[in-house]
Structure formats: C-alpha cells, structure tokens
Amino acid sequence: MTLFGERVPRVEDARLVTGEGRFLDDLGQDALEAAFVRSPHAHARIVDIDVTDALDVEGLVAIYTHEDLEGRAAEPLPLLIPHPTLTHGRTPYALAKDEVNHVGEAVVMVVAGDRYAAEDVCDRIRVDYHLLPPVVGIEASRGGGRLVHDDVPGNVAAVMVQETGDADAAVDAAPRSLELDLAIERSASTPLEGKGVVARWDADDRSLLVHTSTQTSTSVRQAIAAKLELPVDRVEVVTPDVGGGFGVKIVHPWPEEVLVPWAARRLGRPVKWTEDRREHFVSSAHERGQLHHVRVGYDDGGRLLGLSVRFWHDNGAYTPYGLIVPIITSTQLLGPYKVGAYRVEFTSLYTNTVMVTPYRGAGRPQGCFVMERVMDAIAADLHLDRTVVRERNFIQADEMPYDQGLVFQDGRPLIYDSGDFPATMARLKDLVGWDDFPAFRDRARAEGRRVGIGLACYVEGTGVGPYEGGHIRVETDGTVVVSTGLTSQGQGHQTMLAQIVADELGVPFERIRVTTGDTRRFKYAVGTFASRTAVMSGSAVALTARLVREKALGIAAQALEADPGDLEIVDGHVRVKGAGGGTVSQVDLGAVAVLANPLRYAFDEAAGRATQFAAPADPDVAPVGPGEAPGLEATGYYSPTRSTFANGMHAVVVETDPDTAEVRILRYCVVHDCGTIINPMVVEGQIHGGVAQGVGGALYERIEYDSDGQLLNASFMDFLMPYATEVPTVEIDHLVTPSPLNPLGVKGAGEAGVIPGSAAIAAAIEDAEGITLTRMPISPSELFHLRKERLVEPVETTEGHT
Template sequence: MSGRYVGAAVRRHEDPRLLAGRGRFVDDLSAAGCLHAAVVRSARAHARLVAVRLDRARAHPSVAACLAQDDLAGALRPLPSVGLPTPPLAARVSFRVRAAPGVPLAARTVRYAGEPIAVVLAEDRAAAEDALGLVEIDYDPLPAVTDVEQGLDPAAPRLHEGWDDNVAVHFALSVGDPDRAFAAAPVRLRERLRISRSAGMPIEPRGILAVPDLRDGGITVWTSTQVPHLVQRALTDCLGLPAHRVRVVAPDVGGGFGTKCSVYPEDILIPAAAARLRRPVKWIETRREHLESATHSREQLHDAEIAAAADGTILGFRDRFLLDQGAYNPWGIVQPYNTVAHMLGPYRIKHAAFDARSVLTNKTPHAPYRGAGRPEAVFVMERMLDRLARQLGLDPADVRRRNLIGLEEMPYDVGLLYRDGNPLVYDTGDFPEALERALDAVGYAALRREQQALRLRGVYRGVGIAAYVEGTGIGPFESATVRVDASGKVVVATGACSQGQGHETTFAQIAADALGVGLADVTVIGGDTGEVGAGIGTFASRSLVLAGNAVARAAGEVRQKLVRAAAALLEAGEADLDVADGQVFVKGTPGRGLPLAGIVQSSLPTFQGRRVADPIFETSVVETVPTVTFASAVHVAVLDVDPETGLVTILRYVVAHDCGRVVNPKIVDGQIHGGVAQGVGGGLWETLVYDAAGQLLTASLMDYALPKARDVPRIETIHLEHPSPRNPLGVKGVGEGGAIAPPAALANAIEDALAPFGARITEGPVSPERIVALIAAAAPTPRE
C-alpha cells in the first residue's frame, strides 16, 4: 500500500481530546442508581476459610448487599485458562501442563494475600470501603510457599488438592548436540541469574461499570481491559446469556502493558452482582489493590551455561530455570515458553538445551507484562555474553560481532519451534547493521578511550549493550470492519483496542490511503463487542500486524465496491477510475467523478428506478497470519555510577530497531520511548518483595519505586526498515520492544562501570542499595 499517509509522521489524532481532559475512562462514566463495590480480600497467603461473617457489613445503612461465593455460586465458574500448547507444538515438545485457573471468589481456601473473598455493594464508594472493616473472617492458617525453590521441595505444602507437587508447567527442548559442544569447548562458564518480581503499574488502574438491561436481561460492561472479547466470552459462560446480550466496551484505557489482558475475578464478580441486584455497579481498583492483586510478572531464577571458543565464538548454551507462577496459572506455557523461544536472540548458536518449570507459590498470580518472558531471556543471554567477554579479555562489542546472524543468512532457522507450533524462522533483519549503527551513534570507540582517564578522576562510566529478536503479531486472528456511510465518511471498527498505542491514528492512516480520503474523515472504534462480533484484543505486539492488515484488506475491498458502483453510475470502465480526495473519478479528468457520499446515496434503490450497484459499502475481515514476524533491536546505554551512594545517572540511551515497515515514525518513537522508560524502572528499582509468611511488603508507592521523569534520559532512536514478507503491509510489532532490552543493557553498563571494583551483577533490578552491597562484597578499593 502506498499513499500520502502511511509512512508519514502524522500527529496523533486522539491527543487533543485526551490532553484537554475530554477522555472517557471507566471512572468518568456513571449510571443512574449506580452502586459502588469494594472487594473483601484475604489477609492471609494460605489458609482455610472457616467462616465469613457479613452480617455487620450488611447492617450498614448505606450498604445494599454483601455477596460471598455461596450468594453467586451459579455465576462463579473458574476463570478462563489460555496458553495451552497448540497441537503442532504438543506433537513435537513434551509438556506437562496442569490447569490452575483461579476463581472469582474463594470458597474454602485462600492461596495468596489479596485474593477476593466477598464483595460489598454500597450507595457510594466511601461507604463500601468503610463496610469492608465490618466483615469478619476466621482463618485456619496453612503453611505458605513463598520461594520458588521451596515450592519444588517434595516436602513443600501443596497449593492445590490432588496435586503431587507444585509444578504447573514443565518442558524441555534442545537444538543440535549441546552436550557434545560443551564437552569439546575450551571455555565454559556457569552463572546463576535472578530476575525479581514486578508489577505493570498502568497510570489508570483497573475499573468496571456493569449496567444490566432490565428490558431483555442483557448487560453492558465498560471495563479497562485489553481483551473485551475474551471478557465477553467469559461472561456469556458465567451469566448464561447469549453473546448478543453481553456487550463489553473498552472505553479510553490508560495503559495496559499486559496487566489488563487477563480475565480477572472482578471481571465476572461485578457484572454478576449487577445482574443479581438489577442495578448498575461500579468498581475502581486502588493502587494498593493493583500491587497486591493485579497479576505480577518477571520473577525467574536461571542456571545458565555458555560454551565458547577462545576467540569468543559461542559453541553451546544451556539453561535451566524456574518461574515463580504464584497461586494460579491463567496463561499456561506463555511466559516460560516465550523465554525459551527468545533466549538465543540474534546470535548464531547451533547447540542449545533448555529446561523450564513454572512453580506455584502463595503469591499473586504471574501473567504477561510488556515483553512477557522476553526481557528475562535477554537479561540472561546478554549477562552471559558480557561475562564471556570479561573472562576472555575481549571487548563486549566484539563478542557480539563475532556471533551475530548476518543479513545474508536470512531467513534464519533457529532450529526450535515458536509457541504457535511453527518453525522458529527469522523472516528479515540486519542484526550487524543495528549493532554498528547503535555503537556509532553513541560514539563507542571514543567512550572506550575516555573510560580509563575518567576512572583516574573518580568517574566510573560504563557502556552496556543488549540485543534482542522479538516474535510479534501472534495469531490466531484479528478482525476489522470498514464502512463508508451516507455522508461519505469512513468508520473503522476492530477487535483491537487502544491503551495509548495510537490506534485511532495508525488505523486511520491505513484506511485513508486505501479509500482516498483525509484523516479527519475516518473514525476508528476499537474494543467494542457491539461493533465487532469477533476479536481477540491488544497484546503481544500484535495490533498492527493483525488488525492493521485487516483494516487494509477491508478498506481495499470497500474501495473496489466504490469503484464498481462509480463505474455503473459514470458509465465508465472500472480500470479507468481512480480514488482520491474523497471521490472516484476518471483518470486524467478529475472533473468527471462522484464524491463518496454521492456514490453511496445514488446506489440506494428509489421509486424512480432500480439500484445500479450494491448499496452496502461495508466489509468485515478476519485476518490471520502464517506465523509471527520478528522485530529486532540493539540498545546501548551509557551511564555513570557513584560508588558511595550507588546512584546511577544515565547519560545516553540509543536504540537501533527494526519493526518492518514504519506506518508512523512518531508513534513508533513513542512506543519505544515508553517501553524504555518502563525498562529503566525494571532495571534499576522496581521489585515486589514478600516476607516468609507471604505478605507483600511493597504495597504502596512509598516502597515500590518507579522511575521519575528526571531518571529517564533522552532516547535516541534509529529506524531500520526490513519489511516482513509474512503480511501485506510488511509490518512487525513494536509495542513491547522498548521494554525488552533495558534491564540487560543497564546491568551490563553498571557492571562495566564497576569493573575496577570487581563487582558482579547476577540479579535485577540493580538498585542503589544493591550496587553499594556489591561493591562492599567485591573489594574494599577500586582496581585500575
């Protein structure tokens, strides 16, 4: 597709509305007679529920109802489980996967602190929250599992009855002959690496407004979600309603990052309460609830090994790791398999083996968060490459140069299977070019020359490199409907919903080029099951690859309908017509044409004559892809470390990336910048800490540290466009990429800066406290 808009740095169409405060988020919505919900949550990490006494709360004058599991038993089925192995994958990889999907309300046992037990519904939010203190719960405490290795112990308490251990997922796979490669290798290194637990922290917490329709028993649910169609499907199952009577709408959503792509207990609980009471119900998550009860991510423990030649050529790689899954397993193999599938990255490694386990613990459930297993993989591989370079006395950049897959090797078969069951084959990309462009931009050679002189002056500067390849645009499908209305305006509706990605602009650019109209003539509607009957949602860097191509194909088919109708009306051949500036006209004679509104109106049958063309200028498309496309990037961080305070100051941050064809450079830059900012937080501060009893110790922003504006440097982006042959637009996903590499790049840069002290980084995030401790443990004085 070519035109005036695709590829242009168009300003985001949605920004004036949002910046002027005209956004409509869930908490901006209201309904007459609305009740407000507050959720009673477990104070224990693991316990039997002996008694849940709601009488005092029910007696509160502003409380309309208090509901526990027995009150809503008919509507409270287990939450959906996704992420089971596809048949092609299961046929070639041996998996042990056990479902532990979670429930809307705990009935007999609570398995993490913060698990919902009951809901209070009151006339206002303050009364609902006050009444929480009137609920009395008797617990019979059970021993808690709070460490992933403890969870593997045969003597560990079992989280679920009937399980012989706490392993929810286990699989192993390999490529080549890693044992032989290790046996023959002159250099072998082993390291234990740990990635801490973190939270998604979107600026808007979760929220739900459920409004029952008293006429037909249906319900409309406005919810801050990434997956409205999945929520609709769960609600039809739980409420026993047909799909057309359950409308789920994602209005303006203030960030998601994967945290909002699960179907949560509240997604069922609040609509079920509204249906039971026949009144609207609203629930808005507090920040403490988000930290305590919204899904967590990242926490993994790796025992990695690398085998190499004396010149730094990688001969083999092995990794055994544990993922701390928390109490339930709603996403199956997704995170551990993503980690394995992305571990080898852009490097030519012919022999590798992996063993992965997801282990249940008495913590909040683990689920995808921006990157979904990929940042962990990159942290492990890039840490091992820096360790190898240091062991061999080589420049870290040279080790990467020696092992990067070349452009001439594309498409490159990694030798594994991707999560969709297809061979893991990189489609396009020039990894060496990305490395050199990033190093040149940061002035790498000069930085290395200056580094020693700076150390003599007490300035400890480090440079860190991290590279990745990311599978984007996973299926199975996404949908779009495009129509031209009687006024000649274009409406685009899609199952993909925006949480800040700029869909209203990007999809409008695609449709406008296809239909020859201006951007102002296109309205984009996303995330409304009443507008699009089938959809999946926005996650996994998939929206442009799937929904974008669906919009392009649907708009192309509507264009053909317009040309066909105009040909009949103008008595011209279809091949002689063109579409531009809101009209269909005879090529070379724009004066002989019809505006889109005229075509639509003239195609309608009248009493004066039969119709000359089909009057419905609308097409719906379900777009599928053969497999994922592979985006890639190299990140380079330059920073200074104060060894006395552990304070890190990031001086430069460069990203050379390839997301295929760039539809809008401004929006791509925004996605990268936002991702890097989150990656900086994950790399330097963000960590969720539990005590031995399973109590969350970092349940507020006083304890869970987030990056501030001053902590994030100006991010320099370099666009490398290698279009994918796997979809008509040639695009690759970019939503998650910015967050994948920063923890690794920063850890590498910090260890590089601290090389005179002999400090070794084996755990992220690399907080100031950790830096000071590492220096103290390594050596009392720096070495030159």
Template sequence: MTEQLARPKYVGGSVKRREDPRLLLGRGRYVADINRAGTVFMGVVRSPHAHARIVSVDTSRALADPRVLAVLTWEDIKDAAGPLPCIDRYTDSLPVLQTALADSVVRYVGEPVVALVATTEYAAEDALSLVDVEYEPLPAVVDLDEATAGATLLYPEHGTNVMTTISQDVGDVEAAFAAADRVYEETFTIHRYVPMPMETRGVVAEVDPITERLTLTTSTQFPHLVRGFLSGVLGMPESRIRVVAPDVGGGFGAKCEFYCEEVLAPLFALQLRRPVKWIEDRRVSMVASSHAREQKHTVRVAVQDDGTVTAVDAQSWTSNGAAYCTLATTPASISSAMLRGPYRIPHYRARAHCVVTNKTPLAVYRGAGHPQAVLVMERMMDTIAADLGRDRVELRLQNMITPAELPSDRGTAIVLAGQVVYDTGDYGACLTRAAEMIGLTPDWPAEQAALRADGKYVGIGVASLVEETSIGPYESAVVRVDGAGKVTVLTGSSPHGQGHVTTFSQLVADELEVDLEDITILYGDTDVVADGVGTFASRSAAIGGAAARKAAGVVKDKALAVAAHVLEIDVADLEWRNGAAYVRGVPAKSMSLGELASAATAWNAPLPGGMEFNLEATYQHQAGGIAFSDATHAAKVAVDVETGEVEVLDYVVVHDCGTVINPTIVDGQVHGGVAQGLGGTFMEELAYSADGQPLPVTLQDYIMPTVGDMPWIRTDHMESPTPLNPYGMKGAGEGGATGAPGALVNALQDALAVFGVNLTSDGPWTPDKVLALVPFAEESE
C-alpha cells in the same frame, strides 16, 4: 470534479496523534467516570494471609447494616460461576485455576474471599470490616527454590508445586558441550515487579430491564475475549453479553487478564437488577492485579576458542504465584523459546518450569518473557567476550544471524503463537549503528580508563534482541463510507494509549487517498464491533491495521465498480486518485468517494447482478506467522561510588519494526518501554516478606521513575519489511521494555568491572545495593 494534485502519503510520516486533544482537555471517559442512575458499589474482602485455611465466614453483621444490599461467599457462587480461564495452559499442565472467590483455602495476600454491595462506595468500604472470617494460617512459600523443592505444597492433591515444564530442544546439545573448548555457567535472578498503569482497574455491570442483556464496562485490553470468558464462566450465551472498554489509562499486560471482579460485579447486577460499580484503589491494585517478571535462570554456554557459541543449555523457574491466570505460562514459554536472541547457536536445550508460590498470580507484562531472556543472553555474551579478551561488539557480530540466513527456523515454539521462524531483519546493522551512536568504539577502553583515573566510573552496555510480535490468530475490521465521503472504521483492536486512531487513520487514508480528518475510528464495544481479538503482544498495527487497510482496499474496489456502472465504462478504464474514480485520459470525468457512496445505496436504481449496495467491507486479517522485530539498546551510565547513585548519561535504541507507520509514535512506544525497563532495573520491586506479605503496597513504598530520572533517548529506525502482511509492518510496542534491563545492567557491569563484580541479577540496583558492590572503592582509587 476537477483533477487535483496527487496527495502526499501519510504512512511513514510523523502525523500528530489524533486522539490526544480530547484526552489532554479532560474529555476522556474512563470506567470511573461512568455513573448510572441507581448505581450501587461493590467491595471485596481480601485475604490478609499468604496461605491459610478458611475456618468460617460470618456475614451477618454486614447484612445487618441497612446500607448493605447483598453479600456473596464461595457457597453462594460455587454453582453459578465456574473457574476463571487460562488460555495458554499446556496439555500436561496441572489444573490449578482461580475461582472468583476462595473456596476453602487462601493462597495469596489479596485473594478475594467475600464480596458485598452497598449503597455508596464509602458504605461498601466500611462494611468490609463487618465480615468476620476466621483463618487457620498455613506455611507460606515465597522462595522459588523452596517452592520447587516442595516442602510445603499449595495444592497437596497434586504432590508438586511445579505446574508445568516447557521443553525446547534443538540439535545435539550433549555433543556440542563435549566438543566445546570452554563452558560458561551462570545463574541469574530476575525480580518481581508490576505493570502499574496510571488508571487502576474498574468495572460497571448492568442489566437492561427490557432485553435482559448484561453489559460489562471494564478497563481491559481485549473486550471481545472478556465477553467470551464471561460467557464461559457464567454459562451465559455471548449474545446476552455486551462488553465495553471505554478509554483505558494504560494496560501493559495487567489488563490483558480476566479478573475475579469481572465475574462478581455481573453476578450482583443479575441479582439486584441495578448497576454495580467497583473501582480498584492503588493498594488493591498492587496485591490483586497481576504481577510480572520473577524468574530464575541457570544457563550453560558452550564456546569455541575463536568465540563461536555452539550451544546453550538453560533451566528456568518462573514464580507464577498462587494459581494460573489468563496468560500464565506465556512469560516462561517466550523466555525459553527466545533466549538465544539474534545469535546463531545451533544447539539449544531449555526446560522452563512454572511454579506456584504464595504470591499474587504472575502474568504477562510488556515484553512478556523477552526482557528476562535478553538479560540472560546479553550478560553471557559480555562474560564470554571479557574472558576471551574480545571486543563485545565483534563477538556478537560473529555469532549473529545475517540477513542472508533469513528466514530462519529456530526450532522452538511459543505457546499460542506457534513455531519461531525469524522472518526479516539485519541484526548486525542495528548493533553496529547503536554502538556507533553510543560511542562504543575501539577507543572506548582508553577513554574509560582515563575517566576512572579521574575518579569517574562510567560504563557502556549493549543488548541486542529479537522479539516475537504480531501474533494472530486474526483481527477484524469494517470500513464503510457515507454519502458525504466520510469513512468509518470499526476495529477489533482496543487501544490503551498506543495511538490506534492515528495510525489506523494513516493506513486507511493512504489506501482510499482521503484526508485523516475524514476518518472515524470506532473500537472497544462488542455491540459496535461484532468481532475482534484485542491489543497485546505488539499485534495491533500488523494485524489490526492490516485488516483495516485491506478492508479499505475492498471498499475502493467496490467504489470503482460502482463508478464503472454509473459512468458506463469498463472498470479497467478507471483509476483511483485523491479519493475519487477518474476516467483514464479524461481528467474532468470522475466521481468522488461521497458521490460513489450515494450512488451505491438502496435508494437508487438496482445495481447490476453481483454488486452489493453500500460502500462497506469486512475483512479478517489472519497472521501468516509470527513477525519478529529486532533492536539494539545501548546505555552509558555513571556510578557515584560514594553514594551508589547511577546516572544514565546517554541512551540509544536502534529499532526495526518493519514498515514504520508513524516514527513519532514508534519513538513514544520505545521511550515508554525504556522507562519501564529503567524503573525495573534501578527502582521498582514488589518484594515479599518470608511469610508472604507484600512489602510495598502504596506508591510511597514502590518507587517508580519520574521525568527527572529519564535520560534523553536517541532513536534510529531501520526497516526490514516482513512478508507476513501486505504492508511489511511488525510490532513496536514492547521492544523498549525488552532491551532496557540487559543494556543497563551491562553498562553498570562495565562501569564497575574494575572492582571484579559479576552482575547476575536485573536488580533493582538501588544505591545501597550498588554500594555493596564497591566496598573498597576508595582504596582502589
């Protein structure tokens, strides 16, 4: 083959997303699209009570309906299915686990009580009303303070509603407070809202009549973990279980859980030997899929007169809902471990309490504890700056960890992830750039005063953050090349919108120096990809992508060895360029990747000892620690004090996720996260009545942002490569959601500071709540 010019690198370029044309043309394949011959449909009777004793269950009327094929109650499954797993329980956590169906007590509205299967989806829905369940209502506990006090216990046998307390201790907090010039104390509330993916959950369970293997197709973020969970709950070997995640229409943490329906549908499939299908409607999604965010924080901060923050003492309470779910303690663990953010603060004490309440179980949601921590710390930084008469940016810069101080062992730990050791970053540079872009300069106070004199209440808020990303323990990849030189990549990362096909292709294409179009990415099927972990915690590029590129590197080394054998030359005399092995100094003498793959098959003469047939490699990339991304968000808002409407005039994110694979995809991740943060700050709330009834149960009641609500978001990228993987990549998926509430609430505080407000909640700052902050707006003008 003739020598070609060196091809440009793909990594770092805004390559168009390869997965989008198929999806935009309506060729996606979601769980709801799967229709097997003979499929029957599952329905679930759910508790209408937040807390009640089950007196009796009568399924006779349902079973008398000829369309109903089977019914399951707790009595039917108690010996067949164990409790659902919680993988982040602490050793001293109370054993408060969910079961696929309620046993004798229901503890939240929406808890599954009875499941049935009918011939059609409509028949299954109709038959739910034929199941008679008698309840004896019990007092419901929805308020965190009441739950902590323990007047009503969800699990009386444990004598408390506090499931676990997570402790973080660094330095000498008592001495630091004793020596402080000033002490600031505040209590912050973070309200409950929900991830709300576009695609609700769904499952199809079926049993192969020949092999007797169970296949579960489910809308999940981690099919390999689901296989393991299902194996444990049913007591069935993993070798008899296949889990498939087809196209997944968003997850955001709600699909980073193992749910009751993923047990019930397989039980029916094993019983009936017919495919069983269940698709969640939006109302069920709002009461049965995991909830998020709800916490309360009381913090004390020790400060010297020169603005140095010396200590933080924090107590937090997380409303975990009725039981532990798959990832129950992670939000509390992360918020307690990461509350200090990018700031030095040498002395730190945190106690994070996970509390059961009569609400839907709470789990991870994009950011998973980071947004709460950032809101609390960034509000306190603004409070301190205002009290000291200091510039907000200068005070932050004074207390920020500098690049010269990294790596920095923070002395805290995150469940499942390990010790918090900040690796790389320039936090001050991100803050300075964001402040410059948004216009938070020394001239801003004068500009703001002029606007107020004109009746315009405009504020700027910033929030700086450091977030845990790229957690392990590992991710797997297989790279193989066929005789046409085409590359297939199998990855244990299972995408739900992040752009894996594009970014993984960029990484492998650069390693092998081939075209993106020559690469196929396969995922989401435990029979195709034998091993994997999944997609969550901003881990896919840094862990899964690193594994794919490493595997490609091994393939390249194998290809060079094959070329040396075929060309009868020493491998040191070869170089790899443009997807081919070239003899150094002899450009015309080379072998392409396809030729090398063909030469390495078992159809050819045996290869020398120690050389493997086929250009294929498997690689498991293990995380060497947590990689920490960082960012500063800056928002400018205008408040109409007559209507309470808040308009976001400008929004800036300066983000550092290490080596950037695809700037456009990172921007998209940031923008999507900001949208969720904006929704939570100004619109979204999963509120409960005093007796534990969720108040919004449809999208008519639960308000979410639309395109028309979104500001134009300006982003800037900084790159501080991490040494924890060979390519310097960190995670980018959650930083947008992590910083938005803090920046937006600080901006609202700045806009309304003239009224003496002190915002101690993340909202939602709906117009009526904003109006309540400025009752004397007209007189003040």
C-alpha cells in the same frame, strides 16, 4: 500524498490532554458500587465469614460469598491457554472457596450505594482463617517441602523441554565453557489506571452491557456469557479509554469481570467496581521473577557451540494464562544469535503470591538478560570487545528467513522472517560512539568519575495470530467509519489505522473515524498484546479498505459510465484517471455510498437521491444484484501463517557515584527495526515508554514480599516507578527490514523498548564498576554491598566464571 510513514500528530491527544478522556471510572455515575474483602493471609483455609456487624451500615445493598454463586459462576475461572506440558494448571474461583492462596484474593463481595459505604461494610465483616504455611519465592517453592495446592506435588505446574541437538554434549566438548547463575526479580505492569467494570442488565431485553478496562473486549464478552450462562448475543462489552494495560489487562475474565455483571443481573441495577491502587498490587498480576542456571560452550574466538539453560519460573498462585511467559523466555532467549546446540528446560512453580501473567516484554527481558550476560561473560573470558563476540554469533541477513528449530508461543515454528543484525549493530556503534568510549572513560577517570558502557540485543516475536479483522463503512456524507475488534490503551491506534485507511481508500485523514474494542461494532477479535496491532489490525484494515475501494470503483463506474480500471480515488472522490477535477468526471464517495444503498424512504436529502423513483433504473435489473450487499462497506480479516520478528539493540552509558553508589544514566541509545514504519512519532513514543519501563525494571521497580507472603510495597510510594526525572533522553535510530509476511511489511513495536533494559544497564554498571552483576534490579544499597564484598574478596571478577 501518502500518510504511511508520516509523523501524523495523534488524533487522540487533544481529547486526552484536555481531560475529555472517558475512562472506566468516568462511567456509571448512577451505578451501585462494589468493594471486596480480600485475604490478609498468603495461605489459609476459610473457617467462617461473619457479616453480623456489617448489616446496619447505611447504604448496604448486598453481601456475597462463594456460597451465593450458582452454576458456572461458582466454578473456577477458565484456564485460558492450556498446554500439554501444563499438567497441573490451577485457576482461582471468582470468590475464594474454602482456601485462599495469596494476600489479596477476593473472599467477599460487597455492593453498596457508593464505594465509601462498601468499604465501611468490608471493614465490619469478620473472616476467620486457619493459617496454612505460606510458600514464597522460587527457592521455597522448588524444595516442595510446603505445598501451595495440596494436589500439586512439588508445586510444579509444568516442566517443559525444548532442544535442538545435544547441547550438553556440545558444551562438554567445547574448547571453553562457563556456568552462570542469574536472576531477575518480580515486577508488575502497574498501569496508572487499574482495572474496572460497569455492568448494566436490561431486564426487558434480558441482556447485559458491560464496560471494562481490558485489552480484549471480544473475549471478555464470550467469557461473561459462558460464566453467566447467557447466549453470547445477549452480552456486549465495550472498552472505554484505557489508562494503560501493559499486559495485565489481557488476562480475563478477572473475578470482578464475572462478579460485577453477575451482581448487576441479580440486583437489576447497574453495578460498578473501580480497582484501587492497593487492590491492583495485591490482586492483579505480576511478572518477571525467574532463576536461571546456564551452561555455555564456545570456541577460542567466542563462537557459541552449545547452550544449555535450566530455569525456574515463579507463576504465583494460579496459571490462568498458561505457560506463555516461560515459553517466550525459553525461545526468545536466543536473540539474534546462532547458539549451536540448544537445550532449555523450565519448571513453572506455584507460590502463595499474586499470579504471574505477561507484562510488556512478557518473558523476553529475562531471556535477553540471560543471553546478554552470557555474551558479556564470554567477552570477558576471552578479552574480546563485547560487540565482536556478538557479531561473531549473529545470524546473517542472507540467512533470513532463519529457523531456530523451536516452537514459539503461538504453537508455530520459531522462524525469523527478516532482519539485518550486523547492520543494526553497526548503527548502534555509530550512534553511541562505541569506539570512542575508551577515550571518554579516560577523561572521566582523570576527573575522578566512574563511567561504563553496556549493550544488549534482542529479537522479539510480534504480531502473533490467529487473526484480526476490520470493518469499514463510508457514510453518505463521506465520513469513513473504521472498526476493529481489538482494544486500545493509548498507543495511538486511531491515528495509525486512519493513516492506513486514508492511503488505501484515497480519503482525507480527517474524514476517518476509528473505533476499537466495542463488540457492538465488531464481534470477532483476539486482543491487544504481543505487539500485534499494527501487524494484525493494520493489515486487516488495509485489506478491508481495498475491498471498499473495489466496491466504490464498481458503483462509480456505472454512474460515470466508465471502466472501473480507468478510475482512481483521490481526496475522497472517484474520478477518471488523468481527467482532472471536472464535476462531470468525478463523484464523491458519499454519493457513491448513497448509490450503494437503494432506498424506499427519503428520510433526508441524501436518501432522497437514492430512492427507487429518484433516478431512471432498468426495470429488469434488481436494485441489489446477486452476490452484492447494500451499503458502501466491507469486512475483512488478516490471518498470518506465523509471527513477525522485530529486533533491536540498546547501548547505555552510566555513571556511578564512587561514594554513594548512585547510578545515573548519561546516555541511552536505541537502534530499532520494526519493519516498515507507519508513524515514526508513534513508534518512538512506544520506544520511549518501553525504555522508561526498562529503566524501572533495572534500577527501581521490585515487588517485595516478606517470607509470610505479605507484599511490603503495595503503593507507588514504595514500589518505585521511575519519574520523568529518572528516565534519560532516548536517542533513536531506525533500521527498516520489511516483513515479507504481511501486506504492509510491518512488525510490532509495542514491547521492544523494555526488553534489553536490565541487560544493557547491568552491562554498563559492570563496566563502570568492574563487579560482576548476576541479578537485577540493582539499587544503590545493593551496589554498595557488592563493592564491599569485592573489597573483602579481591578475586578476579569480570574474567570468567569457569
């Protein structure tokens, strides 16, 4: 029986739900603890730091400022993803030097016996600031009247243009055209577990062991080695259980990932820092905030002829992660459509706020919102069904692979590998009952209820390179140990990868143990982001398992005196095909592992069977042949030419309260195509979580800065992550169009659920209310005010914008 495609229960769950998880704060109980004095101002020069009052706090071990840092640790943190158009990239120092650029920027590091004492010390440190004018929000920044960084004119980090054809001319020449101004406000990843680091310096070995709650342990390792000027082989980084990442933990090294190991080495004692919720809100990263101006030209049938988009992206105070978010927005905005001539220009702007780096969806929710608002506006203008306008613009299945003519976030051409958008739409219409909705609306209206339906489509570039790898070793007891370098944040990687190996190697699922994100086990990896694990590590361990299988068959062939081509591996045993289960004709993989490693010393019973004197051997043949290696193990890598492209479509039915303007989601339907599915339960779990975050982004979550750059809702009391009570039941149908790009046919599934949330929910509210929505999220209070404006100006609302 193959496990690929089966609803195998997650091996992670029993441990995690019974409190046996091992998260960062569970570690380092013997460690000193760090806390940070962070800037209370959005923009200021540091005049003086006075620690006098703090020195007598019991438990104080050390206080550090930028002046204490030396060498590369004192330099700005790396700009991880440079780009030719990022002409004014800026990154922070691990501890602020002279100037702070957002509330929450770390200024002083305190190490004490415990976190309580460390915070007591922080309370007593006085930092004098000279206040500078803060720049908050895109409108304030793009004026350029006030500067975030003195040496960045106009606050412009980058301007980037991509075009296919002359879009503006195409819009001008089109029979019909529209202009729209659209906005998506700031949100944040907000994993339930914040960041955290424990570092241990081994003075005898002159090496560091660092545990950190990251999405990329291998790259953190390289970064720490570089910053602390240590040989890379003196640093190991391990990722324990991680309580969610959603993008924020792919950024690295965070200041604390440099400072905690630095302090551990300097003090010769283990040091730990666990981020608290308030710190996470003001010193990690946010995302989403963009303003778009769109011009679109189309014919009388709603077919797009030209699309010209100019948008402004708020990148916050620094750009360590380069332009990934706006590049993704600018390319993935196109969705499943042929838009005719396309031009996109974005300006990435500095503001005195927390920096912006990818959050699940990574720029796509904004792009999807813009494109889908355009589709709905065209439908309204032409009085066409919203699905019809979309269908008329879909790329067709027989046009795959389809080249959109742009450059994607990985620097490679934006070529959709597969997908059948008309089929996906047909399934969505069936699932939600699109054609029956008018009757439902009429019945509801008769009861005094307002209901509306909306939909949104997206295409998601997934599985970006450059590579991932796998290592598989069969132990002498038959256990199969699988390692991949990228990390896990609870997605179910251990289960999913074990399913693949079980099938490829022919071993029982229960005998497989999977390790991720531990540089002691696997040194080469990129990380977990961009819905890439199934594509990248899934393919890598499949290829690796095939290498191990080949080796096992070769060794077993000698033992069984058979041709490797006549052998198969079933249930952990190599046997002659069709020979049944006789002991003579089969050998278990553990025994093959014994044979794969000729030994001198018999340290246990299995080893005894493998010593040089245990079995008759040809005295003229080397125990390990040329080109061979001992052990039943292999390392393999997978590196694709370019990204896979998953896609999906969501439809939402909402009810709005005519009196209170509350919005209730009655149905949430998803049709999803992530290629072949390894474990439907895991994929559906990913969709459920993504939809929850999409609902959050549409109706609840919003980062609220005031004009001074103070974050007004740095807590889960006021930053409204939806509870289970706010998340609807998600109805899911899958369409499978396998990717031709990898051995498994998979695409990614991690981010999909979140992408069309704001677009689909906005459309549904618009449909229920007859009010045009141009910005998300929306609260009941805002809907109430939009209704009032409509009463004041009863002009046509949904019928076109020209």
